[in-house]
Structure formats: structure tokens, C-alpha cells
Amino acid sequence: MMKNNFVRAFLLTLLTLLIVRVLSHYTWAQNLEASTFDLRQLFFAPPTKASDDIVMVWLDEATMQSLAYRSPIPRDFLAQLTEQITKAQPKVIGYDIFFKDPSFEDADRALAKSLSETNAYVVVPRRENGEVDTLLPLFENVVKGVGLADLPFNPFDAILREAQFSFHTQGGERSSFAAKLYEVATGNDALEMVSDLSLFPKFGPLQWTPLSDQKRTKVRFAGPPSTPGDAKNVFKVYSAKLVAMGLVPAAWLKDKIILIGAGYDDLKDAFLTPYYAKHTGYQRMNGVEYHANVLSSLLTKQFYYEAAPVHIYIFLALLAFLLLYASLSFQLWKTAFTGLLLVGSYIFLVIIAFRSRGILLPVISPLLCSVTSLGLGMSFRAMTEGKQKRWIRGVFSHYVPPQVVDQMMSNPDLVKLGGEERYVTSFFSDIASFTTISEKLDPTTLVKFLNEYLSRMNEILFRYGATIDKYEGDAIIAFFNAPLDIEAHENKAVRAALEIQTASKAMTNEWKEKTGRDIVTRIGLNTGPAVVGNMGSESRFDYTAIGDTINLASRLEGTNKFYGTRVMFSETTERALSSEIIRRPVDRVRVKGKTKPILLYEAMGMRDVAEKFGTAMRSYVDAFNSFEKRYLTQAETLIASVLQKFPDDGPSLDLKKRIDRAIAEPAWDLVTDLMSK
Template sequence: MRYQNRYFFLLSLSTLLFSLFLYFYLPSFLQILELKSVDWRFHWRGNTLPSQKVVIVAIDEESLEKVGRWPWSRTKMAQLVKKIDAASPLAVGYDIGFFEPEVNVAQKEVLTLFEFLKQKHKLDKESQQFLEQRLLANYPDYWLARALLETNSTQVLGYYLNFEPSKQKQKLPLNTAKYTGVKLLQPESVFQPLQASKVRSNLELLLKAAGKQGYFNVVPDEDGSYRRYPLVLEFRENYLQPLALSLFNHANKSSFVVVGKAGILGVEVGKVFVPTDERGFLFLNYRGKAQTILHLPAWKILAGEIDPSLLQGKYVLVGVTAPGVYDLRVTPFGVAYPGLEIQATALDNLLQKDYLLRPGFAPLFDLVAIILLWLGVSLALFYLTPFFSLMVSLILGLSFIGLNFYFFTHKLYLLNLGSPLLTLVISYVVLLSYRILFADKQKKNLRKAFSKYLDAKLVEEIVKEPDKLKLGGEKRELTVLFSDIRGFTTLSEKLAPEELVSLLNKYLTEMTQIILQEKGLLDKYIGDAIMAIFGTPIYYPEHALCACKSALSMLLKLEELNTNWKKTKGLELNIGIGINTGEMVAGNMGSIERFDYTVMGDNVNLASRLEGLNKYYGTNILVSEFTYEQVKEHFSFRLIDKVRVKGKEKPVKLYELLPEKKATIFQSYKEEYEEFLSYYFAGEFEAASEKLLLLEGKTRDKLWELYKERLKVLRQSRPENWDGVYTFAVK
């Protein structure tokens, strides 16, 4: 059936104009779509072989278990430096910052004795030499510096650039890797790389010993995923080099930032030119999932259990990959990709020269694809039946995807996939809608989209009143819950794959049902972890209360499951739950036909960090003070700590949400515990230690061991301006 009338052509032309408008305006949802299409191409391509020239020395979970928790002493790091250098690598880079001096008790005692004898005029030459030797023996930074200085290979330390506004006038530290200069190809060339306001540099002693440092900053795309690597960042008119490029240029060849009329074209190292986008970012060609690039556990190197040939003549990157240290990033290959492997991927791309690039003809290719796909769909719907027009549209779409994928895999070209395919879809849907009358499927689409991660009653409410569902992002006060199984890696080693999947499915099913019953929205599963949101997509004010109810019910249900699993499998699970309430951006990513509803913001990140801190404090449920203030009348809590988490300046009070049994026990020592905390926060550490001894006599709790160790350090080295806040400073 043919619709030969002007309205069809006008509507068809309107879809083309609308598609071109989207392409040039590039709204946020289309940016996200294009970025996700890059991820899809990586997944379709699968893993590729790395160059074998780059090796990662990973301070992983197993290394922390065998050597000790992070951060390690500089003396231990010095041993690692020596062990690596003994294998004769080409160059070694450290995705670790040595920003503050390491002070130990022995060092302080020797200094005190030195000053005492000097004041009493009892310091003879022999005593002075002895004390200086002891001081040197207990000086971890010296031993690390000495180890770096005595290496035969190039050593490059990593440092951090801060981009927040700062009035501090800071000079560029010595030995910071930077470009020799800038090459302007045209007089009117302008470029604006990201400008840093502050350098978080390594200790001068270590930096002098190593001889070079490169920044390890990586910058996410709009959706929070890391697909590009900054090859140029500016600090006070100095154009700095990252860690990967500093290793690549270990011979310290002349290097330049090459600038064209519209911005940065790339960087030049010796005779090698590396193309970038106009901001100086390199499009990363990921090799595959985490650990595609060779990982060698640090503990094995320290123990001498690694074949030196694996490191000989290689570029080595050293850093922390253990999940608990939170240097995990979202990449096309997953949400828990080690930040260290991003550095390794960039270096491997530079060595292989197989980074991705957006060619000069890309805009023309995109426009031609948009017009041809629009024309093909329009003609098909004009001349053919709906069924055959659908077949033609599918063939056109798949052909374009195949061509685009060929350029991606064989030419390493990044060409737009989302905009042309969106043109095809818009043209087909709009024109088909004009041709035939069909029932409104909005309710069906909403029910399908939300039924898998919302309670059925809430889904029906959305279907009845779809206007309540805002499709764009908006800022709301909501509550986020993260939960995770403790020791899941160990558990996976004990069970056969089939048993593990069965157990995990049973666990996730039961936990999800509880979340849905309490009006929570299941955001996503991250392996064995769960992320849930309360108070959305249809807002309800009791979201914090529902989240806490869910957490307690999850623990109760886990007890039932453990009873059965202990009998049948001889094992029990333990989980940690983190809950935070605050403003965050909530909304759908995509179109009404296909979208992901999620939240993002600092308050989401805080909930995730609280979940991870359960392992540190020996708790099961940690909530922030913001959640506590909304529900304190409904549940039993105990104040755990006041902390300043990494990346946040404002301290946060942490509370443990207590199940009924634990709440009853807490009442028996509540008075002593609150007195202990009051002494601790006031800086009266001796009195706090005495109270802690009383608490140890009343009940066993991992928290007592934690505070005992902390008080031991605080009594020996009392911090200035103590405010009762513990700062988590590691990455």
C-alpha cells in the first residue's frame, strides 16, 4: 500500500531535519548513546592480545593478605623496588603516590634521645654517630629513596593533579615530566587543555631519587566511564605528561604538543606522532577484560616466586588492584576495572601504535550515513508493506553496523554509530505510525521496563499515572543502599561453578524480593553486589525508613539461608550493607522505548564507600548521619566513628544499624561505650583507652581492636588540632 501524498514526504523530511538537529546539537542522551555504542563495539570485538611489553605488578587482595594491609611501609616498597629491578626491566612506573613522609615509633624515639643528650651536653662524637646510624636504619623514606636511586632501570613516580579552584601559588615540583614545548601549525591556533590548580607531588627525597614523575589522573566521560586518556594537562603554563607517556619516553626525547586551528592535534615524542582529540585526550583501545594485560602479584615478587624473564626488558607498572582500596573504574569492559590497568592500556597503545582515533573524514561519513539510512527507510515505507519495509530497515541497519564495526576493528576508526541508527529508528517509527493506526503502547513499555526491578504494585501505579515518571534527569533527595558478600573470592574457590551460580541466584533472589517489598528500586547487580534506590521513580518521603527496613530484613533472611547452607554445603555467607541519604541526580538514560533508570552523584558514592567500610569496622550495616537523622526514632543505632572519606572534605558520622539481638547486647554496655567515644572525640586518649579496656571485658567486638590500634598510634603521636575525625587518605 502506497501513501503518495505530500504529508508523508513532509513528515519524512521533518524526521531528517530533526535527526540532523540532534546530530549537530548533540544532547546529553545522544552523547551517552554514542559513548555506549563504543562499549558495544568493544564487547562485540572481544579480547585482543596485548604487546607483551607491559607487565603489571599488582598489589592485589592476595598480596594484602600475605604481606599486610595497605598502605605498606616504605621499607617494604623498597624491597619491592629492588626485587623488580633485579629482573632488569626497561622502565618502572608507580601508580602510587608517596605524598607524606612515613614516621614510625622507633624513628621518633631516636630523635627524642638525640635531642635529650644534645641538651644535656652528653652527646659525644661516638654517640652521635651511633644515633645517626639508628635514625637512618629507622627511616623508611630513606630506604625507599636509596632503592630508587640504586636501580639500573628508569623509575617514574606517579602524582596527582587537582582541578578545584585554589588561591595557593605553587611552583611546579622538580623532575615533573613535561613537554619540551608547543608546535603551532597556524598562527591563529588556539587550544585549551584541562588546567590543574594544584600539584599533589611526591616527597622531594623520593622524587630526586627516582628522577621523574608523571601524573596518574584519568578523566571520565560524561557517563562516568573511562574511555580516553589525557596526554596533556596544563599547570601554570607548563604542559605536563602522564605516567604512561613518561614511561614511553623513558629516554627523555624531545616532546611537543602539536596544535592546529581547532585545538590539539596530538603529541610528538621524538619522531613519533600520537594523534589525540582537540583537548589532548587519547582514545584508548582496551585489550579486554581486567587482567588481559599480564598481572604479577606483588607478594610473589617479594617472595622470589616469579620468573625474572617475565620482567626482563619490559615496561612495569606497579600499583594497587585490591577492590577494597577503591582504585576501580568503570570502563567498556566492566564497572570494577583496575585504574592501574588503564595506565597499562595507555602505555601498551603507545608502544603498539594501535590507539583508536577519529579520522578527519568522520563528520562527512556521519552525515552521509544519516542521509542514506533516512532515504532507504523512507523509500521502503513508501513503496513496501510494513513487513517488507521492516526487513529492508533491518538490513540497512545491520549493514551499517557491519561497516562501522569493520572500521573499528581493522582501521581503528571511531565513527558515530548512535546518530545514524537513531535516524533510522526515528524515520521508521514516525513514518510507520503515520501509515497505520496502532494502539498506544506506552503502558506496555513502562510495565516491561520496570517490572524486573520494581514491585508490581509500584509498576501499576506508574502505568496508571505515567506523568509522574520524569524521563529526564532531576535532582532529588533519595536513599541508596549497597550490599556486598564478604569474602566472595574465597567462596568462589570452594564451590563448583554450578553450585556457585545456584547459591548466588538464590541469595540475590531473596534479597531482591525484600528490596521490592519495601518499595525499593533494584538499580543493578554488580557481581555479588546489589545497588538499590529508595524514593524513586515515584517519590515517597519515607525512603530512608524503607531502606533501613530492607537492610534489617536482608540480615534476617541471610540467617535463615545460612542455617540451610551450613547443613547442606558447610558454609555461611556474611554481607556488608551501606546506606546513605541525600541529593542525587535520578532519571532515565535513553528513550522511552529503551532506557536505564539510575542515580548518580557524591551521595551515591558515599553509600558505596560505607558498604566497603563494614569490613574495616567489623559491622554489617553502616548508615550515614544523614540517614540516621531521618530514622533514629525507629531503630537502634550506635555511633561508630567520625570520618573524612577520600575525596570529601566535610566529615561524616557513621552509625551502625543494629539488629534486635545486637541492640539488646548494646544496651548492656551503652553507657561505657558513649563515655569512651566522648573521651576519644575530645582527644583524651588515655581515658579513652581505660574505657576501652572495660568494654573489652564486657563483650567481644572487632571495633575494640580497631580503636585499640588507633589509640596506640594517637597516644604516641598526638595530632595537632585534633577534631575527632579519622581521615581515610588511601586511594
């Protein structure tokens, strides 16, 4: 069964991966995955330090209110702002403002003059349909470089989560605004840097990279959106009005990368980020601050890392296989527990990996994988087990108690129907002198008698957990501890045999007038290994047991008539019995075909029997033990005292005969040969 489930789990794993791959390409799945990134960024973001080299100069509301008009931003003011920043000797100035259309000629010339006098600056045209907008020729002749201001929004929720460092245009590859600033400030290519795997973590065979397969990276925001004048801002932010007036010390701007951009109240250049939500209190993030976060990641080499798709699919395959194997092999609650444990552990790992290392593990695809795996596994098991359970009920409902059938159906894997060796207690019974009884009854009455007798005995056996092998006329063949384990099956077998004796006496009272005889049930029990399973032809078979253990129980049932006993069992059964069951040794016998003698016992009843026999029971056992030790004179005296009180006791009479024989035949080994049943 385990091997079959292994193969089934492997095949269903392939189907699961195919389904997950298809589902993962749907927009809703991608949006859900993006939302999990938002939650992680909002609640579990790893400590991220903003680069100290970045300073933002905002055209904030105070600045805008001080200007003659708001749009376009007066270029003579921008010229004044640029001159003041240039005096502070910054490393590079980046304008998140596009100078495409002309304004007042004097103002345009003033700005062009101030731009030409600064050491380096970058302005940002935008890309539309693959074409890059051009700057006003007046400015294009004086700038040192340009970077694209394109923002890789999620097309479905318009949230900015990613950064792209290079864009394909009709004129070739062009750097993004943040990438161009990085290149001017450091002399290095941004895309080459993030593509250099040697700079990033590697755990065993897993290489983590900040770049996705689309050559994008999730933005590792240094913090929530800034607010003018807030000391908690992760970046240094100054009002353009104050900078232009020379009120910001030059030392605060020296050797810094200055980003100039809009930040006023009615700004359209503000965007949704993972921080934006009604319950967080955070507002949209200005475009210039988004660029600052991307640039900060490049400068500090702080990124979020992702595994290669092949590694993710290897993990999904392992997860799917484990869940499928569990759903095919375990009970429902164990499968559910395994699923919850695996998924819960993985979610915990997702949070820890993100918080401690900035590693982005997928969430939705593993959840889809888990649900699909459990769904496929449960469905397959329901289809196969439904057929198996119907077969089990049909086959076993006549053999074993209903509660055992229910247990087998709840977990069919407990049962090995193809054949196995089990340690069982075998049960054989028949009615003494049944031939004589049957001759006194007409066929209809005989059938009624047998049905009533077998029904009563069957009910008792089922109550103690027996499996009915078969009925042969008046004989009942059964065994305990198969197909399922039964605790203390030896005790239950003997107790069932004793209760059958009580039931036989009750039937005697009801049927003696018709049968003319007492209903005496003789029972043989033996415990040991036996082969159990479905045996027979392809068209007809029974769940049965075979082996020496079964054969000896049959012999012991017939042996009762030689000793005048009702319930006989072997020493292997006796060793496991509790003290509540009163028994006594009967004889040591040698079965035909075997050389090793077997000690036989009689089950006399429960504790109340000891009171009935009193000291005679102790005398009988002492007599038997003396006989075994060849203390024959002592044995003879003891058994004589027993027979004085119970002159018709079968085992005592037989022991007396064996004592006499041992006295007459000193060479006898004291073992009785059972040559017939």
C-alpha cells in the first residue's frame, strides 16, 4: 500500500504542478501575490537604512504658494534654486521635472544658464510607445545626461512595487532616472551591478537575486512616505523655498545627490505604494521619493531577493508530494494536521525570511499547491476508497463485528487483505452428540434449532471481537486478532468460550424437551502465528486463517471428550490470561506429527468457580505438579482426596489413570499421544 501511494503521489504531483502553473498565470493569482508583498512590507519590513548621500528638495505647498503661478513652475525660480544648490557643491542634481515646452524666454535662458554652470545634473523625459520625448533644445544642449521617468505600475491596482533600471526604446536601451543618477554618482552601471550574483546571498544550491525574470526588482522602501517637516522622515527633505533663499546650510547639501521634485498638496505626481491603506494613515508617495528609494537601494545594495523559478518549482513539487502522500496514506485528521503544520510552518518561514534577510518567498503558489494537492489527494482517495469500503463491507460484514467493519472502513490501510502472518487465537467449537440430536428433529425444526444456536453464539463471539471464519453444520470456526489488532485477545477468546457455555445451558432449558439431551458445546482454543487473508478461487473466496495454530485448536476441541471438559486451550493461550480466569492443567500431550509435548488447560470459569471447588482445586493442581515431578505416591494421595469430593470430575479421573499407568510403567515419559480427534 505504501509503495502504491508513493507512485500515486508522484503522478498526482505532476498534475498538481501543471494546475498550479496554469493558475499562477491568472491575473487574480498575481494580484494576490502582490498583495502579500504589500502586507509583508507594511508589517514585517526588514530594517532598511536610507542612503545618507540622498537629499530631497521638494516643491512643497509653502513653495508653491510663494510663486506667482503654479504651472508651469516658474523657471526663473528653478534657476535661483539651482544656483543655490550649485554653490553647496553637490555630487549630482536630479530634476524630477520635465522641460519639454517653452515658458517665458528670459526665465528659460536663466535656467539654462544655471544648469550649464553646475557640475552634473539629470533631467527626466518620459517614454511613450517606445519613443522618448525630447527636451527643449535650449536645455538639451546643456544637460549632462537624461534618465527615463517611467514607473512600472501594477496595471491592475496601480500600486508601485517594482523598479526597472533599463527600458527598451526606439533609440536603444535607456537607463531609468534612478539608474542614471547612480551611474553619474558612482561611475557604475546599475543593471550590471544588480545582475552580478556574486554580490548577493547564496544558501547551499539556492542563489538569490534581486532581479525577477522580467529584469525588475521589488523596491526595498526605506520607510513610509515622507511628510514635510517630520523628523521621522527616512530621507532628508528640505523645502525648495528655503533652499532657494539660502536658508539651508551648504554643508547639508555638499557632496550629496540632490533630487528636486514636486511635493505640494494637489500633486498628481503621487502614487500608491505598499504603505498606502486606509487603516495605516500613510498617504501616496511623491514620484521623486519613489526614485529616491530606488536610488537608495542601488547605493546601499539593499534589495529584496527572489529564488530562481526552477528552485521554486522544486519546492512546490516537494510540498505537493508530501501533502499528496499524507492525504493518500493518513486519516483525515492526520492529513489536515499535516497540511496545517506544513502551511503554517511555511508562512512562518516566509515572514522570518523576509524580516531577517529580505528574501521574498512566494505565498500564493504554495497555497494553491497545498489546496490543489489536498483536493486531488482527497478526491482520488474518496473514489478509490469508496469502492474499497463497499467491498470491505460486503466481504467482512458476515465475518466480523459491525464496529470492526466500521473501523476497517474508516482506515482501510489497516487491513492487509492479500495475506499476512498474524499472531491469533484460534477458536473451534461443536455440539456434543449433535448427530443424535439431529435424528430427533424434523428438518424444519433442525434448521430452526441450528439458526438459533449459531445466532446466539455468533452474537457472543462478535461482542468479544472475533472474526467468524465459517460454519460447518453445528461447528463454528473463528479467530481473534485479525484482520485488526485486538488487545488481550487471548482473554477475550476464553471469556467468549465461557459465556458460550452459559448460553448453551440456557438453550438446554429451552430445547431439551425436543432434543432429549443437554446442549453441550465443546471448544478448543490455541494461540500462535497463522496466515490470514482472502483465500479461494477468483470467483469465490473467504477471509480465513491457516497453519498449525489453527489445526491444533481443532484437535483440542475434539480432545474435550477424552477428558470430560468443555473448554480446552493450550499453554500458549494460558500464558497471556489474567488471574480472573480460573483454569487448571489437564495433561501434557503429543500431537500426531509433532515431537514437542503441549501442556493443555481447562477453562473452568471466573473467580466464583474457585469458591465452588474450594481446597479441592488446590489439591488437584498439587497432584498434577507432583505427577509431573514423578512424586507418584504423593500425587496418588492428593488426587484421591479430590475424587472423594468430586467423583465424576473428568480431568481428575484421567489424572488418576495416568498416575496408575506411571506406577505400572516406570519408563513412560508421562506424555499422552493424541492419535485421533
